[in-house]
Amino acid sequence: MSNLDSIFRDLVIANRILATEEVVDAYGHVSIRHPDNPNHFLIARSLAPDLVTADDIVELGLDGQPVGNEKRTLYLERFVHAAIFEARPEVTAVVHAHAEDILPFGIADATRLRPVIHSGSFVGSEVPVWDIADNFGDTNLLVTNMEQGRDLAKCLGGNNVALMRGHGFAAAGRSLIEVVRMSVYLPRNARALLRAKQLGGRIRYLSQGEIDARNRGYSPYSTETWRAWEYWANKAGVGDLLSRPEA
Amino acid sequence: MSNLDSIFRDLVIANRILATEEVVDAYGHVSIRHPDNPNHFLIARSLAPDLVTADDIVELGLDGQPVGNEKRTLYLERFVHAAIFEARPEVTAVVHAHAEDILPFGIADATRLRPVIHSGSFVGSEVPVWDIADNFGDTNLLVTNMEQGRDLAKCLGGNNVALMRGHGFAAAGRSLIEVVRMSVYLPRNARALLRAKQLGGRIRYLSQGEIDARNRGYSPYSTETWRAWEYWANKAGVGDLLSRPEA
Amino acid sequence: MSNLDSIFRDLVIANRILATEEVVDAYGHVSIRHPDNPNHFLIARSLAPDLVTADDIVELGLDGQPVGNEKRTLYLERFVHAAIFEARPEVTAVVHAHAEDILPFGIADATRLRPVIHSGSFVGSEVPVWDIADNFGDTNLLVTNMEQGRDLAKCLGGNNVALMRGHGFAAAGRSLIEVVRMSVYLPRNARALLRAKQLGGRIRYLSQGEIDARNRGYSPYSTETWRAWEYWANKAGVGDLLSRPEA
Amino acid sequence: MSNLDSIFRDLVIANRILATEEVVDAYGHVSIRHPDNPNHFLIARSLAPDLVTADDIVELGLDGQPVGNEKRTLYLERFVHAAIFEARPEVTAVVHAHAEDILPFGIADATRLRPVIHSGSFVGSEVPVWDIADNFGDTNLLVTNMEQGRDLAKCLGGNNVALMRGHGFAAAGRSLIEVVRMSVYLPRNARALLRAKQLGGRIRYLSQGEIDARNRGYSPYSTETWRAWEYWANKAGVGDLLSRPEA
Numbered sequence: 001m002s003n004l005d006s007i008f009r010d011l012v013i014a015n016r017i018l019a020t021e022e023v024v025d026a027y028g029h030v031s032i033r034h035p036d037n038p039n040h041f042l043i044a045r046s047l048a049p050d051l052v053t054a055d056d057i058v059e060l061g062l063d064g065q066p067v068g069n070e071k072r073t074l075y076l077e078r079f080v081h082a083a084i085f086e087a088r089p090e091v092t093a094v095v096h097a098h099a100e101d102i103l104p105f106g107i108a109d110a111t112r113l114r115p116v117i118h119s120g121s122f123v124g125s126e127v128p129v130w131d132i133a134d135n136f137g138d139t140n141l142l143v144t145n146m147e148q149g150r151d152l153a154k155c156l157g158g159n160n161v162a163l164m165r166g167h168g169f170a171a172a173g174r175s176l177i178e179v180v181r182m183s184v185y186l187p188r189n190a191r192a193l194l195r196a197k198q199l200g201g202r203i204r205y206l207s208q209g210e211i212d213a214r215n216r217g218y219s220p221y222s223t224e225t226w227r228a229w230e231y232w233a234n235k236a237g238v239g240d241l242l243s244r245p246e247a
Numbered sequence: 248m249s250n251l252d253s254i255f256r257d258l259v260i261a262n263r264i265l266a267t268e269e270v271v272d273a274y275g276h277v278s279i280r281h282p283d284n285p286n287h288f289l290i291a292r293s294l295a296p297d298l299v300t301a302d303d304i305v306e307l308g309l310d311g312q313p314v315g316n317e318k319r320t321l322y323l324e325r326f327v328h329a330a331i332f333e334a335r336p337e338v339t340a341v342v343h344a345h346a347e348d349i350l351p352f353g354i355a356d357a358t359r360l361r362p363v364i365h366s367g368s369f370v371g372s373e374v375p376v377w378d379i380a381d382n383f384g385d386t387n388l389l390v391t392n393m394e395q396g397r398d399l400a401k402c403l404g405g406n407n408v409a410l411m412r413g414h415g416f417a418a419a420g421r422s423l424i425e426v427v428r429m430s431v432y433l434p435r436n437a438r439a440l441l442r443a444k445q446l447g448g449r450i451r452y453l454s455q456g457e458i459d460a461r462n463r464g465y466s467p468y469s470t471e472t473w474r475a476w477e478y479w480a481n482k483a484g485v486g487d488l489l490s491r492p493e494a
Numbered sequence: 495m496s497n498l499d500s501i502f503r504d505l506v507i508a509n510r511i512l513a514t515e516e517v518v519d520a521y522g523h524v525s526i527r528h529p530d531n532p533n534h535f536l537i538a539r540s541l542a543p544d545l546v547t548a549d550d551i552v553e554l555g556l557d558g559q560p561v562g563n564e565k566r567t568l569y570l571e572r573f574v575h576a577a578i579f580e581a582r583p584e585v586t587a588v589v590h591a592h593a594e595d596i597l598p599f600g601i602a603d604a605t606r607l608r609p610v611i612h613s614g615s616f617v618g619s620e621v622p623v624w625d626i627a628d629n630f631g632d633t634n635l636l637v638t639n640m641e642q643g644r645d646l647a648k649c650l651g652g653n654n655v656a657l658m659r660g661h662g663f664a665a666a667g668r669s670l671i672e673v674v675r676m677s678v679y680l681p682r683n684a685r686a687l688l689r690a691k692q693l694g695g696r697i698r699y700l701s702q703g704e705i706d707a708r709n710r711g712y713s714p715y716s717t718e719t720w721r722a723w724e725y726w727a728n729k730a731g732v733g734d735l736l737s738r739p740e741a
Numbered sequence: 742m743s744n745l746d747s748i749f750r751d752l753v754i755a756n757r758i759l760a761t762e763e764v765v766d767a768y769g770h771v772s773i774r775h776p777d778n779p780n781h782f783l784i785a786r787s788l789a790p791d792l793v794t795a796d797d798i799v800e801l802g803l804d805g806q807p808v809g810n811e812k813r814t815l816y817l818e819r820f821v822h823a824a825i826f827e828a829r830p831e832v833t834a835v836v837h838a839h840a841e842d843i844l845p846f847g848i849a850d851a852t853r854l855r856p857v858i859h860s861g862s863f864v865g866s867e868v869p870v871w872d873i874a875d876n877f878g879d880t881n882l883l884v885t886n887m888e889q890g891r892d893l894a895k896c897l898g899g900n901n902v903a904l905m906r907g908h909g910f911a912a913a914g915r916s917l918i919e920v921v922r923m924s925v926y927l928p929r930n931a932r933a934l935l936r937a938k939q940l941g942g943r944i945r946y947l948s949q950g951e952i953d954a955r956n957r958g959y960s961p962y963s964t965e966t967w968r969a970w971e972y973w974a975n976k977a978g979v980g981d982l983l984s985r986p987e988a
Binding site: 141 | 363364365366368435438439440442443444445446447448449450451453454456457459460461464470471474475477478479481482
Binding site: 117192203204 | 766788789791850851874878879882935938
C-alpha cells in the first residue's frame, strides 16, 4: 500500500503551485495516477486549483467516471486526463491548462514551439498542435467526452506536451513533480522563443542531443528537482505540506 | 422582492474583482440593472472600485440621474451604463474600463479584435470601435451625457463589447458574473492575438460556430461559471461576501 | 502660512505611490515647491522613495543647495528639480524617474512618444528628448550640476515632460497630484503606443483639440482627480496620511 | 580577520534580493570570495536562493570542492563560480542565473546585448555569448566541472557579463553589491533594447566614454549604491540583516 496521505498532499501542492505560478487560474487541472491501481487516477472536484484541499480530491476511472459513490461536480474536461492515462501506461501525472503565453503558438501557424532554453527541454523536440475542429467541427472547444480525449491523446502520441488550438495545452509526465515543472517552464520557453524571434536572425534551438542528455539525467527526487518543488511550494504557502521520500 | 442585500454584495465583489484583475484602476466602473425596476440601475458613487463597499452603491435612472435624494458625487461617465441599459432591455450588467491591453486595438487600425481563445468567445464575433470624435469632435474623450452614451450604445448595437478609441471599452452582459468574466478575459484575448500576430503566419480565430456553441452552453450559475467567480472573489479578499443561489 | 505638515504628508504619499506603481525603484525622486517661499523646494534626502517618511524631507534652494544647516546626503540629481523650478514659475511639483517602459522612446529614434490614450493627455502634444551628450559629451548621464539642469530645463521648454536619452524622464506639473498622475500614466501611454505600432496600420493619436479639452477640465482636487490619489495612496499603504482640502 | 558574520548576512541578503527581483527562481546562485583566503569562496548549499539562511552557506575551494568536512549537497554548477574566481583575481563576487529577459539575446544572433540605459552601464561594452556546444558538444547545458567552467571564464575574459546560450548568464563584480545590482539591471537593459528595436530606427547605445565615466564613479558603499541595496533588502524582507561599513 502506498502512502495515500502523502500523495493527496502532493496533489494539493501541485494545484497551489500551478495557481501561484499562473499556469492555471480558475480553470485548468492536474491529476496523478492512483499508485495502487493504474486504472484509476486522482484529481480535484470542479474547483479552482488555488482553493483545492485534500478533501476535494476525487478518484476517477480511465473512462473519466467517478469511482464509488462520488456525487460532487467534476471537471468537464477530466477526459483529457483519462484518455492520456489510458493511452500511455508510463505516464504518472497530467496537467491541462490555459497558460496565457503558450496560446499564441496554437493560434499562429508560422512558428512551432520547441525548446530554446535548458529548463524547457522536458517539453521534448516535438510539440504537436491539436485542433478539436479537425475531427469534431464547431464545438465549445472543451474536451468533454472520451472520444475527444482519445483524439487529443492520439495527437499527443509519445510526446510530452500537445498544444490545443485556441485553448491551452496538455502535458504528461513520469512524475507529478516533473509535469508541474514542465508546466511552469513551458510558458517561459514560449516567451523566450517569441522574443528571440523579435530580435531576429538565426534561432539556436536545443539540439536533439541536448534534449536527450537532459532527459537521461532527470530524476524526480534528485536534489536539483526537489529544490524547485520545495521553492514553489513555499512560495505558494503550502511548504508545510511537503514530504520528501527517503533517498 | 429580490434580495437586494445579496445584489449589493455581488456588486461589491464585482468591483473588487475588476480591481484585483487589473481591468480597472482608480477609473472604470460596473453596474447592474435593478432587479425590481428595469428602469433603474445600481452603481458605485465616484470612488475607486477597489475601495467600494455596499454603502457606496447608488441607484440611478436610465437618464443617468440619481433616484431620490442622492447627494454624493457620481461617476462622470455613468451615461455609458444608462444608455446601454436603455437601448438593450436584455442586458443586466455593464462594465466600462480602460484595461491596458485592449487599448492598442482601439488606436491602430490594421488588426481587429476578435476571439482567438475559448475564454474570449463571449466577446462575440464583432467588436466595433467607437470614436467619440466622429460625432462630437474634440472632447475630453469621456462619455458625459446621454447623447454621447446613446451614440456609443448605437455603435455597440447588439454586440457584447465595443472598444472606445484612445479610452477603453464598454461591455454588456446577461448577468453580472458574465460581464465581469468577459472583462477579465477580454485583455487576455487581446494579448494572445497581439502575440500571435508577432509570431506570424495565418491566425486561427474562433469560428462563428464555435462562438455560438460556447454561447449556447453559458449559464451564469453553472458550476463552471461559479468556479471563476468564487476564485476571483477569494483572490480579491472578498470571499466572505459570496452567496450562491440555490440551483 | 501654509499647513506644512499636510504638505510633508502629501510628499510622503507621492514617494510611496511612485514606488508602488513602479515609476521609481531605489532611484528617482519627487519634489514640491515650498508653499511659502517660491525660491525653495522640498524633496527627500538621498533615500529610496519607498522608505521616505516626513523626517527625510529636506528644503533646498533653486541652486539645488540645502537651506540652513542640513548635513544629510542629498540626491545627486536634485538639479533636475532646481532648474525646472527656476525656469518655470508656474510649476509646483517635479518628478524625475527611470520608469522602464518610457526608456525605449529615448533610445530609438523612429517613433516619438505622444498621447494615444486619454489618461496620457497631460503629457502634452510635444515630448522632447534631451540627450546630455549633445552639450556635455561623455558623462555618467546624471544631471549633477545647475548647468546640466538648465540645459534639460531649456529642452523641456514649456512642455510637461522631457525624455532623457538612455536614462529616464523629467515631468513638471501644476500640482503634486498632477505630476504623480502624469508619471503613472506616462509609461502606460508608452506601452499602448508601442503595442499599437506592433499591430500596425494608422495610429490614431489624441488630437491637439482633445489634449486641450482635457487640460481645460483639469483640477487637482476635483472628485475625479482625488479618486486616483486616494486609490493609489491606499494601495501604497499610506491611506492614513491622506488629507483633502475643503472644496 | 574579517567580520564573517556580516559577510554571511550580506550573502543571505544577496540571495533574497535576487529571488525577489526575479533574477533567480529555484535555480541560480550568488557567491563571494572569502575575505581572508582568496583561494576560497562562500556560496549556499543546493537550495533555492529565497530559502537561504546563514546556516546554508558553505565554503569551497577554487576547484569547486568543499573545504573541510562539508557533506551537504552542493550546486551542480558551482564550477561557474570557481573558474571565474580562479581566472580573475580582482573579482570578489559572482552571480549565475537564468533571468528570463536576457535569454532571447543568447538564442537569436541578430542583436547583441549592449548597454542602452545608464543603469545597464556596468554590464560593459562587450557581452560575449558562450555556447557550451562549441567545445563540449551535446550536454545538459550545465557547467558541471572545472573544464567547462574554465571554458566559460575564458569566453568571459575581462568582461563583466557573459551570456550562456539557451541557459542564462554569469556576472563578475568587484563587490557583492555591484554584482547583485548588475544582475538586477541586466534584464531591464535587455527589455529596453528589445523594445527599442521594436520601435525601430537608429538605436542610441551608451558610448564607450559614458560607460567608462560611470565605471570611474562607482563605489560599492557610496550613498547612491547603498540606496539600492537598502531598498532591495527591505523589499525582500531582510532589511533587519543590513549592516553598513563605516565610511
